[in-house]
Amino acid sequence: xxxxxxxxxxxxxxxxxxxxxxxxxxxxxxxxxxxxxxxxxxxxxxxxxxxxxxxxxxxxxxxxxxxxxxxxxxxxxxxxxxxxxxxxxxxxxxxxxxxxxxxxxxxxxxxxxxxxxxxxxxxxxxxxxxxxxxxxxxxxxxxxxxxxxxxxxxxxxxxxxxxxxxxxxxxxxxxxxxxxxxxxxxxxxxxxxxxxxxxxxxxxxxxxxxxxxxxxxxxxxxxxxxxxxxxxxxxxxxxxxxxxxxxxxxxxxxxxxxxxxxxxxxxxxxxxxxxxxxxxxxxxxxxxxxxxxxxxxxxxxxxxxxxxxxxxxxxxxxxxxxxxxxxxxxxxxxxxxxxxxxxxxxxxxxxxxxxxxxxxxxxxxxxxxxxxxxxxxxxxxxxxxxxxxxxxxxxxxxxxxxxxxxxxxxxxxxxxxxxxxxxxxxx
Amino acid sequence: xxxxxxxxxxxxxxxxxxxxxxxxxxxxxxxxxxxxxxxxxxxxxxxxxxxxxxxxxxxxxxxxxxxxxxxxxxxxxxxxxxxxxxxxxxxxxxxxxxxxxxxxxxxxxxxxxxxxxxxxxxxxxxxxxxxxxxxxxxxxxxxxxxxxxxxxxxxxxxxxxxxxxxxxxxxxxxxxxxxxxxxxxxxxxxxxxxxxxxxxxxxxxxxxxxxxxxxxxxxxxxxxxxxxxxxxxxxxxxxxxxxxxxxxxxxxxxxxxxxxxxxxxxxxxxxxxxxxxxxxxxxxxxxxxxxxxxxxxxxxxxxxxxxxxxxxxxxxxxxxxxxxxxxxxxxxxxxxxxxxxxxxxxxxxxxxxxxxxxxxxxxxxxxxxxxxxxxxxxxxxxxxxxxxxxxxxxxxxxxxxxxxxxxxxxxxxxxxxxxxxxxxxxx
Numbered sequence: 001x002x003x004x005x006x007x008x009x010x011x012x013x014x015x016x017x018x019x020x021x022x023x024x025x026x027x028x029x030x031x032x033x034x035x036x037x038x039x040x041x042x043x044x045x046x047x048x049x050x051x052x053x054x055x056x057x058x059x060x061x062x063x064x065x066x067x068x069x070x071x072x073x074x075x076x077x078x079x080x081x082x083x084x085x086x087x088x089x090x091x092x093x094x095x096x097x098x099x100x101x102x103x104x105x106x107x108x109x110x111x112x113x114x115x116x117x118x119x120x121x122x123x124x125x126x127x128x129x130x131x132x133x134x135x136x137x138x139x140x141x142x143x144x145x146x147x148x149x150x151x152x153x154x155x156x157x158x159x160x161x162x163x164x165x166x167x168x169x170x171x172x173x174x175x176x177x178x179x180x181x182x183x184x185x186x187x188x189x190x191x192x193x194x195x196x197x198x199x200x201x202x203x204x205x206x207x208x209x210x211x212x213x214x215x216x217x218x219x220x221x222x223x224x225x226x227x228x229x230x231x232x233x234x235x236x237x238x239x240x241x242x243x244x245x246x247x248x249x250x251x252x253x254x255x256x257x258x259x260x261x262x263x264x265x266x267x268x269x270x271x272x273x274x275x276x277x278x279x280x281x282x283x284x285x286x287x288x289x290x291x292x293x294x295x296x297x298x299x300x301x302x303x304x305x306x307x308x309x310x311x312x313x314x315x316x317x318x319x320x321x322x323x324x325x326x327x328x329x330x331x332x333x334x335x336x337x338x339x340x341x342x343x344x345x346x347x348x349x350x351x352x353x354x355x356x357x358x359x360x361x362x363x364x365x366x367x368x369x370x371x372x373x374x375x376x377x378x379x380x381x382x383x384x385x386x387x388x389x390x391x392x393x394x395x396x397x398x399x400x401x402x403x404x405x406x407x408x409x410x411x412x413x414x415x416x417x418x419x420x421x422x423x424x425x426x427x
Numbered sequence: 428x429x430x431x432x433x434x435x436x437x438x439x440x441x442x443x444x445x446x447x448x449x450x451x452x453x454x455x456x457x458x459x460x461x462x463x464x465x466x467x468x469x470x471x472x473x474x475x476x477x478x479x480x481x482x483x484x485x486x487x488x489x490x491x492x493x494x495x496x497x498x499x500x501x502x503x504x505x506x507x508x509x510x511x512x513x514x515x516x517x518x519x520x521x522x523x524x525x526x527x528x529x530x531x532x533x534x535x536x537x538x539x540x541x542x543x544x545x546x547x548x549x550x551x552x553x554x555x556x557x558x559x560x561x562x563x564x565x566x567x568x569x570x571x572x573x574x575x576x577x578x579x580x581x582x583x584x585x586x587x588x589x590x591x592x593x594x595x596x597x598x599x600x601x602x603x604x605x606x607x608x609x610x611x612x613x614x615x616x617x618x619x620x621x622x623x624x625x626x627x628x629x630x631x632x633x634x635x636x637x638x639x640x641x642x643x644x645x646x647x648x649x650x651x652x653x654x655x656x657x658x659x660x661x662x663x664x665x666x667x668x669x670x671x672x673x674x675x676x677x678x679x680x681x682x683x684x685x686x687x688x689x690x691x692x693x694x695x696x697x698x699x700x701x702x703x704x705x706x707x708x709x710x711x712x713x714x715x716x717x718x719x720x721x722x723x724x725x726x727x728x729x730x731x732x733x734x735x736x737x738x739x740x741x742x743x744x745x746x747x748x749x750x751x752x753x754x755x756x757x758x759x760x761x762x763x764x765x766x767x768x769x770x771x772x773x774x775x776x777x778x779x780x781x782x783x784x785x786x787x788x789x790x791x792x793x794x795x796x797x798x799x800x801x802x803x804x805x806x807x808x809x810x811x812x813x814x815x816x817x818x819x820x821x822x823x824x825x826x827x828x829x830x831x832x833x834x835x836x837x838x839x840x841x842x843x844x845x846x847x848x849x850x851x852x853x854x
Contacts, residue, residue: 087487
């Protein structure tokens with residue numbers, strides 16, 4: 001029997017009525033002849049409510065206890081979904097992450113899945129039960145402590161279960177119709193993407209697109225699990241994330257993939273500039289080792305050319321705002337030993353990223369990109385590129401204008417719909 | 428180092444401020460030089476809120492899923508209490524019932540503790556941590572499913588942990604000052620009992636006193652764990668439940684135990700009468716086997732003398748109202764095979780119980796008891812006795828008057844304070 005893994009996020013599970021709606025949707029997949037395993041997030045805003053409670057009790061709760069607390073959220077939603085399914089006449093079993101065999105490392109709050117040993121899930125599926133698994137959580141391999149995977153972790157739970165169960169597809173149900181060429185709240189003309197490669201989806205997710213959790217895409221790519229991102233509020237086809245060959249049309253033509261997949265933005269990062277770093281080999285390594293020891297996730301890094309007369313240079317990098325103060329604090333401790341002058345902290349930045357596998361073979365993308373930004377009067381503070389992505393840091397308050405300008409410049413607006421062809425050379 | 432086990436109920440953990448207060452109380456016990464292990468209930472009304480959610484989703488949720496849902500409540504409170512303790516500068520570990528080694532049978536919703544294997548708790552205590560355990564829950568021995576112990580089960584968790592850890596005392600913190608001679612809401616003159624035997628406490632708990640969970644007292648008696656019932660809102664000494672010899676006073680006299688420990692009442696039962704049962708051997712057994720198969724907890728049983736001309740008799744019994752409809756339903760199924768006439772169901776009854784180990788050696792107790800009820804105009808519908816208890820069933824609306832009358836008749840009111848001496852013979 002084909003196995004389908006589904007995932008429902010908190011916005012699809014806001015109250016009893018939503019839970020019953022999701023239950024009907026789940027039973028439809030079962031009725032259609034599939035074995036069905038479902039990963040669920042906590043209901044609506046319940047994770048935020050638990051966080052608020054924690055903050056009322058303690059300004060800096062121990063991460064282990066925070067994970068104990070937060071995992072209650074999925075426990076509640078999974079059992080309620082199971083009850084609603086039972087009420088429709090199906091047999092069902094709910095399992096916590098630990099019971100479902102989601103084994104992680106020991107990093108509380110942002111644990112990584114090491115392995116999935118889904119014995120109890122498989123047994124239940126073989127007995128014909130629908131299985132509901134608490135997303136976002138697991139149990140650490142060494143210490144048997146309860147861990148959480150970080151915000152959005154339920155996507156990764158779903159994909160990891162799909163891989164471990166040998167599922168045909170992992171359906172990620174959300175409150176939007178799929179992955180868009182840009183955030184429709186900022187770019188009303190954004191279009192739904194029907195099909196996107198893992199590589200492009202990875203870059204979009206890493207660049208601030210919140211539809212899929214970054215690690216879920218990495219996991220899906222590694223195990224070649226197709227992800228179908230779709231709305232839990234409609235029956236429409238959503239976005240398929242897969243590296244499988246593009247299917248041919250009924251006329252026998254292959255569909256040409258567009259050059260640009262989409263424009264992502266991210267307002268969650270801050271910029272730290274280490275000013276007056278001695279321009280010797282090894283100094284940058286000392287700085288980033290300090291950040292690594294403090295478990296700061298570094299994103300973009302820029303080092304300016306050393307001013308020849310001072311022997312000093314400035315190093316800027318971006319990291320999640322939530323890690324910002326930790327980073328500043330950790331760096332101040334090594335100020336004397338590294339020998340830099342000062343630290344600047346700036347959390348009023350925005351990041352814009354243009355993503356598309358077609359960039360590789362189409363020169364002129366960066367010229368169009370920078371011209372669009374220049375025409376909109378957006379000043380660029382940092383630039384970083386990958387083979388299929390260009391990212392820039394701007395002032396936060398100009399970010400929305402920048403996203404719209406770039407989206408239009410690359411012909412992504414739904415009104416015209418045609419991809420732009422470039423004649424220039426290089427980026 | 429002496430080990431103290433404490434238990435805090437939901438009313439002591441209603442909000443963040445209460446949780447911080449409880450945390451301070453816990454750390455005081457640690458500061459005083461004890462190893463401290465604490466069992467906690469869910470916050471305030473949160474269990475009822477989860478039950479409401481479940482009922483919104485399904486009228487008859489699977490018991491397994493109900494246990495999954497409800498155990499989220501203690502998970503939340505235990506981690507918040509742990510956070511508040513960490514905030515006071517102590518190291519702390521919270522454990523679910525399963526993690527703490529609370530092994531139960533598989534009866535979801537009212538599981539019994541079979542064993543406690545507190546390896547993780549002991550390790551944590553040995554490392555100097557304060558340990559917080561989720562009350563009310565465990566894991567089944569055979570199926571490794573999450574179970575709950577039923578309302579009030581956290582008392583039993585605490586006592587079971589105290590026994591497994593070899594604790595010196597199990598302190599049950601609640602919102603009243605201890606065990607009273609009657610419910611102070613009904614009898615304002617009720618007095619706090621300073622010391623009571625396990626046997627008396629068992630009878631009081633079985634008769635409707637809600638201060639301690641019945642099974643926790645059974646457990647404490649079996650393992651000779653002294654229970655100290657006291658208020659989490661004051662530093663006053665509460666009630667010691669123990670079978671240890673009564674201590675001598677400083678003057679060398681032993682304290683005379685009072686004849687009557689207290690008056691309990693219970694409004695949670697219903698009466699089922701099986702009318703027209705053939706008066707043959709084995710018929711009562713058939714009826715109560717049916718109830719046992721349906722897992723109905725039978726309390727009082729009365730069989731009237733058979734009317735000689737019909738060969739039929741009536742059998743009445745009481746059971747929890749929550750089991751009532753299940754009982755009626757189960758009995759209707761065997762109506763033909765047992766051959767009885769009809770079933771009457773009455774949930775407007777109240778039960779009053781007088782409890783005291785002194786009854787054994789003091790004749791005349793029952794005469795005083797029934798006279799007090801008669802003088803108050805209370806009609807008696809059923810009577811049941813043990814060696815140290817007399818219970819009667821009355822109309823529910825007369826129960827409060829009956830409790831007050833009996834409390835006064837036995838000199839339990841705090842105003843006069845002296846125990847009554849009986850001259851009569853027999854009960």
